[in-house]
Amino acid sequence: MVNELYPYIVEFEEEAKNPDLETHRKRKRSGNSDSVERDAAQEAEPGAGLETASSPSQCSVPPKKGKDAPTKKESLGHWSQGLKISMQDPKMQVYKDEQVVVIKDKYPKARHHWLVLPWASISSLRAVTREHLELLKHMHTVGEKVIADFAGSSKLRFRLGYHAIPSMSHVHLHVISQDFDSPCLKNKKHWNSFNTEYFLESQAVIEMVQKAGRVTVRDGMPDLLKQPLRCHECQQLLPSIPQLKEHLKKHWTK
């Protein structure tokens, strides 16, 4: 049986956390300089991004009047589409029901870090309307259930929320414990994306959709990622990521 959305298999590159892989850490770069932020700020484009460069069976995609036809190698092969693929992988799925699926973040920024994704293709919060309200509430509820099921006995605090300008396509709710004890947390952008207003509380997003019918974000979000590093527990300023990470240890409940 053919999966219409994902007609070909994309292999995930396993991250080199395995010491055995150390010797061939060098790998081809697959860089793409397209601006992610601008991309995320645009409206959803239904139908776009489902074709592949090497798909013999799907020859004719309705050509979008001349200009920005899908000329470049992108779409599903592009890193920003990775969630669409991960969420389909049973090995990644921690929970699923008719509306949503939960996977572990591939590069967790804390001891517990999950993503709740709807099966429905919603590119980002920009595309969210009141008709998605119940879905957003369900995503939140499922997030809380996953916490209860997998970290219920821990005393860790959790937050649920969305990045104001996500890098990855497909709406995803972050469910993340507040220890931020993870080797994948490496830079200022990582920290500030979860510890400034760049992180939009799920509850606030739900209320915004309820009241305004859509999600709007204040200007200057990219600048928030460059703000000085401040401890989320005691507000202390730290001069570098290594020093922040060392500081965080004193708040651990371990």
Add this chain to the structure above:
DNA sequence: GTTCTAGAAC
């Protein structure tokens, strides 16, 4: 989103 690395910061 990550990796890699030049050169700034210490």
Add this chain to the structure above:
DNA sequence: GTTCTAGAAC
């Protein structure tokens, strides 16, 4: 000299 950050990745 070493640590650390920040920008490119065709």
